[in-house]
Amino acid sequence: MSIQWNEKNREFHLRNSFLSYIISLLPDGSVGLAHFGPPLSPDRSYPRLLRTESRAWSFRGDGQPDDFGLDFARREYPTPFRGDFRVPALTASDVRGAPLALDLRYAGHLVRPGKPALRELPATYVEDAAEAETLTVYLRSADCALEVDLHYTIFRDLPILARRATIRNAGSARVFLDRALSASVDFDDPDWDLVQFSGAWARERHVRRRRLGPGLQSVSSVRGHSGHEHNPAVALARPGTSEESGEVYGFALVYSGNFVAGAELSSHGETRVSIGINPENFRWSLDPGAGFETPETALSYSRSGFSALSDAYHRLFSKRLARGPWRDRERPVLLNNWEGTYFDFNEERLLGMARSAKDLGVELFVLDDGWFGERNDDTSSLGDWDSNPQKLPEGISGLARKIEAMGLKFGLWIEPEMVNPRSRLFAAHPDWAIGPMNGARTLCRNQYVLDLSRGEVVDHLYSVLSRLLRSAPVSYVKWDMNRSITEPVSSALSPERQGEFFHRYILGLYELYGRLTADFPEVLFESCSGGGGRFDPGLLAFAPQAWTSDDSDAIERLGIQWGSSFFYPASSMGAHVSASPNHQVGRAVPLGTRASVAFFGAFGYELDPDALSGADRAAIKEQISFFKEWRTVFQFGSFLRLRGPEDGDGNEVSWMSVSGDQSRAVVLFARVLARPNPPFGRLRLRGLDPERTYRVSARPSVPVPGEASARLNDGSRGGDELMSVGLLLGGDGWAGIPRGDFASWIFTLEAVT
Numbered sequence: 088m089s090i091q092w093n094e095k096n097r098e099f100h101l102r103n104s105f106l107s108y109i110i111s112l113l114p115d116g117s118v119g120l121a122h123f124g125p126p127l128s129p130d131r132s133y134p135r136l137l138r139t140e141s142r143a144w145s146f147r148g149d150g151q152p153d154d155f156g157l158d159f160a161r162r163e164y165p166t167p168f169r170g171d172f173r174v175p176a177l178t179a180s181d182v183r184g185a186p187l188a189l190d191l192r193y194a195g196h197l198v199r200p201g202k203p204a205l206r207e208l209p210a211t212y213v214e215d216a217a218e219a220e221t222l223t224v225y226l227r228s229a230d231c232a233l234e235v236d237l238h239y240t241i242f243r244d245l246p247i248l249a250r251r252a253t254i255r256n257a258g259s260a261r262v263f264l265d266r267a268l269s270a271s272v273d274f275d276d277p278d279w280d281l282v283q284f285s286g287a288w289a290r291e292r293h294v295r296r297r298r299l300g301p302g303l304q305s306v307s308s309v310r311g312h313s314g315h316e317h318n319p320a321v322a323l324a325r326p327g328t329s330e331e332s333g334e335v336y337g338f339a340l341v342y343s344g345n346f347v348a349g350a351e352l353s354s355h356g357e358t359r360v361s362i363g364i365n366p367e368n369f370r371w372s373l374d375p376g377a378g379f380e381t382p383e384t385a386l387s388y389s390r391s392g393f394s395a396l397s398d399a400y401h402r403l404f405s406k407r408l409a410r411g412p413w414r415d416r417e418r419p420v421l422l423n424n425w426e427g428t429y430f431d432f433n434e435e436r437l438l439g440m441a442r443s444a445k446d447l448g449v450e451l452f453v454l455d456d457g458w459f460g461e462r463n464d465d466t467s468s469l470g471d472w473d474s475n476p477q478k479l480p481e482g483i484s485g486l487a488r489k490i491e492a493m494g495l496k497f498g499l500w501i502e503p504e505m506v507n508p509r510s511r512l513f514a515a516h517p518d519w520a521i522g523p524m525n526g527a528r529t530l531c532r533n534q535y536v537l538d539l540s541r542g543e544v545v546d547h548l549y550s551v552l553s554r555l556l557r558s559a560p561v562s563y564v565k566w567d568m569n570r571s572i573t574e575p576v577s578s579a580l581s582p583e584r585q586g587e588f589f590h591r592y593i594l595g596l597y598e599l600y601g602r603l604t605a606d607f608p609e610v611l612f613e614s615c616s617g618g619g620g621r622f623d624p625g626l627l628a629f630a631p632q633a634w635t636s637d638d639s640d641a642i643e644r645l646g647i648q649w650g651s652s653f654f655y656p657a658s659s660m661g662a663h664v665s666a667s668p669n670h671q672v673g674r675a676v677p678l679g680t681r682a683s684v685a686f687f688g689a690f691g692y693e694l695d696p697d698a699l700s701g702a703d704r705a706a707i708k709e710q711i712s713f714f715k716e717w718r719t720v721f722q723f724g725s726f727l728r729l730r731g732p733e734d735g736d737g738n739e740v741s742w743m744s745v746s747g748d749q750s751r752a753v754v755l756f757a758r759v760l761a762r763p764n765p766p767f768g769r770l771r772l773r774g775l776d777p778e779r780t781y782r783v784s785a786r787p788s789v790p791v792p793g794e795a796s797a798r799l800n801d802g803s804r805g806g807d808e809l810m811s812v813g814l815l816l817g818g819d820g821w822a823g824i825p826r827g828d829f830a831s832w833i834f835t836l837e838a839v840t
């Protein structure tokens with residue numbers, strides 16, 4: 088890893104063994120991008136890669152060379168109004184509303200070891216200054232008071248470059264930022280697919296891949312949270328790129344609020360990727376002397392397909408974004424009562440469930456919604472976080488202590504950011520809800536959102552939550568957020584600052600999460616937003632796992648977890664076995680398959696264990712003990728996608744996880760619908776050691792009779808054979824085919840040599 092400055096050619100070369108990022112100064116003194124991609128020799132310099140060109144209708148400033156046009160240049164932090172008509176990274180206006188034609192030029196730089204923390208926002212980090220190096224490029228303008236610093240951190244052991252900007256008003260008059268993105272990256276050619284992760288509530292983060300066409304294509308959120316609809320992480324891939332080969336670039340925004348991420352293909356075939364806070368509904372007032380920091384974007388590059396890209400993000404997010412003691416710990420097997428009881432429970436029923444769960448091997452009992460105020464349905468009491476004495480006569484602390492006495496840990500659901508109009512909190516503080524005080528506010532799930540841009544609201548929530556966590560042995564918190572923000576007006580902000588509201592909300596949220604996680608490091612936080620409505624890198628910095636989706640159906644989860652795995656590690660995905668037929672889609676899936684899919688995550692159950700048949704109870708006991716034996720590999724192994732919903736007819740999905748030393752691996756193979764007389768096939772495994780021999784054992788989702796069952800566990804194979812020939816599917820091979828729809832197998836591999 089190195090960052091070199093070549094004074095003569097005015098070029099920075101940031102390099103590690105995975106990638107080079109070469110920044111050069113353009114003829115107008117601004118900062119351009121010569122190369123982002125495979126590592127290039129640090130012994131040369133690359134002025135010719137910084138193509139400068141001028142054509143008809145080209146624009147350049149006085150005294151700049153004839154062969155230079157801003158509209159074709161690869162610019163690192165583009166500003167508009169001077170001849171570059173593509174999407175800008177930064178726009179600003181003065182107090183009269185007049186746009187500023189910012190002419191930001193290189194004015195110096197600083198290279199330092201390590202990676203400085205951000206002031207107010209979560210970010211990736213290093214534990215030792217030798218793990219990374221950081222370059223800051225100072226941009227200044229002769230005719231405007233705005234100063235911009237571009238920060239680049241290159242990691243030694245990861246194909247990751249972290250980028251962000253800080254902007255300061257060095258003048259004597261107020262300036263408004265109308266757009267302040269985190270990164271803009273210009274590529275030289277048009278041959279790209281944009282890969283995004285999109286969906287809706289209960290069907291989040293499905294892979295969508297489209298060929299770039301002329302113009303702007305982007306995903307975004309204006310909901311006040313990152314949203315179920317699109318994820319703030321996208322990839323730009325060559326059209327032929329597959330899991331194992333081809334070029335792909337990743338862009339992940341460490342942020343939980345309104346975002347935009349997209350690509351613009353210009354008329355001359357250049358591609359500009361932009362990512363950052365959504366400029367829609369954003370206007371930040373910078374007083375003289377004040378500064379603004381953008382969220383961080385983690386960029387990555389792989390020349391060997393999506394798997395390597397995913398591996399980079401899994402390592403970054405699980406080890407250098409997530410923090411606290413739970414980062415490296417195996418996550419407890421939990422039972423959550425939500426789908427088992429919904430609002431209908433009392434202490435006796437919960438204790439009964441906990442006792443049964445303990446008997447099954449569960450380690451953590453989680454009490455979900457409905458334990459506080461007068462909440463027996465979703466119409467009231469959010470905001471009133473005192474336990475309901477009718478349901479819990481000895482309160483949360485009494486219940487938690489009884490559950491701990493059984494040898495279980497206790498966890499609790501809370502939705503701190505919300506308030507129901509029917510609550511004591513709203514009666515006392517109507518102005519704490521977002522929206523105009525005397526105007527109409529829009530309801531969603533009968534609730535309003537509290538104004539976390541206000542310090543007193545954050546302080547109030549901190550005191551409620553910290554009191555709760557101190558008053559009872561709570562080991563885990565599921566922090567929910569069940570609606571988007573409407574009427575984005577804060578009664579505490581002046582009219583000219585209302586454009587700051589959405590970002591200030593997220594800053595308040597991070598402050599609250601930051602204070603609580605610092606004061607209660609032993610508590611495991613799981614974030615949630617109606618399932619995966621805020622499943623983003625920003626919250627991973629505080630909560631190392633998130634409830635992946637409210638859809639707990641194993642077949643739907645194949646697509647959801649598959650898509651999520653492009654950027655997010657298995658340890659971050661809450662994944663539960665729920666009852667059959669499934670409550671979201673009505674599908675009846677074998678218990679074995681429900682567990683096989685959920686194993687690859689922060690595993691648990693979400694059903695009433697007292698309603699289980701004896702056979703199911705026995706099967707679950709066995710599942711949990713199997714899971715515990717393999718938990719490290721499921722949650723912390725290298726995750727590889729083998730066959731996905733978008734391959735072939737999508738009927739088969741397969742992925743695997745391999746331990747760091749390649750001695751153990753687990754493989755999922757799921758077949759959605761049964762087919763008569765199925766064709767033969769092979770499942771090639773990956774990530775194994777070709778020199779070693781592995782004992783392969785199969786766990787089918789439903790028992791396989793007789794001879795076929797014996798064949799399932801027929802011994803040992805070389806890593807080379809498993810990866811180049813694979814497991815034979817159907818016919819005479821390993822697979823006794825369980826009959827019926829929604830069958831699956833888990834294969835375990837243990838190195839014997």
Ligand code: GLA
Binds near residue numbers: 425500617637
């Ligand atoms: C959200 C969550 C669910 C559950 C309910 C409770 O929808 O995603 O898991 O906690 O709220 O109201």
